Amino acid sequence: MSTSATRCTWSSELPFLMTPRTKRAAKAASGNILRGRFAKGRLPEVEAFTASLPFDRRLFRHDIRGSIAHADMLAKVKLISRAEAARIGKGLRAIEREIEAGKFKFDVADEDIHIAIERRLIDLAGDAGRKLHTARSRNDQVALDFRLFLKDEIPAVIALIERLREALLDVASNHADSVMPGYTHMQRAQPVSLAHHILAYVDMLDRDRERFSQALARTDVMPLGAGALAGTTLQVDREAVARELGFARIVENSMDAVSDRDFAVDFLSAAALLGVHLSRMSEEIILWTTSEFGFATLPDEFSTGSSMMPQKKNPDLLELIRGKSGRVIGDLVAMLTILKGLPLTYNSDLQEDKERVFDALDTVKPALDVIAKLWPRIKFDVDAMRAAAGGFALATDLAEYLVERGMPFREAHEIIGALVRDTIAAGKSLEDLSLDDFRRHSPRFDPDVLEMLDPENSIKVRSVIGGPAP
Secondary structure (H helix, E strand, O other): OOOOOOOOOHHHHHHHHHHHHHHHHHHOOOOOOOOOOOOOOOOOOHHHHHHHHHHHHHHHHHHHHHHHHHHHHHHHOOOOOHHHHHHHHHHHHHHHHHOOOOOOOOHHOOHHHHHHHHHHHHHHHHHHHHHHOOOOOHHHHHHHHHHHHHHHHHHHHHHHHHHHHHHHHHHHHHHOOOEEEEEOOOOOEEEHHHHHHHHHHHHHHHHHHHHHHHHHHHHHHHHHOOOOOOOOOOOOOOHHHOOOOOOOOOOOOHHHHHHHHHHHHHHHHHHHHHHHHHHHHHHHHHHHOOOOOOOOOOHHOOOEOOOOOOOOEEEEEHHHHHHHHHHHHHHHHHHHHHOOOOOOOOOHHHHHHHHHHHHHHHHHHHHHHHHHHHHHHHHEEEEHHHHHHHHHHHHHHHHHHHHHOOOOOOHHHHHHHHHHHHHOOOOHHHHHHOHHHOOOOOOOOOOHHHHHHHHHHHHHOOOOOOOOOO
């Protein structure tokens, strides 16, 4: 569900970003504010391959926000003047407006969004712009931007989870008495209510919400001030920046600050498990809406037709949610694989972290949105579900009936197993049996056993905490 605006390869972006300045980079190094140590510029192919600007420009608001806070702090500790901080802030806000309006000229030679913004700031603010990077490295800068980005996005994911949870609760509230079979091994097992089944997903979403909240807490730690890896000799005020940016605390070890991506793994782990839950949910709706199950019907506006078979009503949306869960799992595995062999501290391998997070985010957010809109529109066939919930699905109830009359469970299990076997051999269902049929297997059966052959009653008596009773 990613878009070209947020995900792109260097080859697809190259025609847009290969400006005349970039093309001259192979002949002269003076065009890039980072190339002072080099006599020659990089090849255009190298510029394009190593650039993260095609995707990390998505962080522009967070980069600007962090830079304004950094400039204010530099002025507070008198490393720059108040007037210079004001010019920096004015320039950065102008750049933000340019990017939002689509007027900012991106250049792949800038490598990333941080240099792109700094280059333009120098154009606008002159020497004041050249002072912004005092006591800061791109290493702690990108860690800051990334954390700020996730601090904004994780609450948005939690809100979408809550919307889906509320949609499920609304549907469940209408089906507390709607009987359906529960399954184990994809075989009919015992009667439950549709509400009880749906509430299982509510519990899963509660855990998802908790995991994202925990990921947010571990993201809410400010790395700025760590510099490249060893801090700075300049007396900065990290606590002031953290307060201005709304961080709960600061990263204590400068080497960990620039190399830590555990918070990204936390997010991806939560997203991957959420994707698994959405996939399982989608699979069950797909099953329920087949002719073989016949428990539900998909609304037209969430279905797709066939190019050849005019009768088809395909659950493409749900299949894609199911399929895209593998994509998010892949993002998590990729992130873990990137990290597993990295020595401290910063390595350019970490440039790959953002695309993994962006992709997972752009996958789970729309999936949560559309499936929350789908649930209230599903039409359930409660009669078909109720018909499937009877018969041998009540066998456990019969075994527990005998247990209540003093029989050991294993003996009761064996007796009811034999009863089921004989009933199947006779071509009957449990509802077809008489009291005499039951007593041929055990004298402990009384007339009230016939009342047990009712799925609604089976659910009502399961009133233990966590059970399906209405």
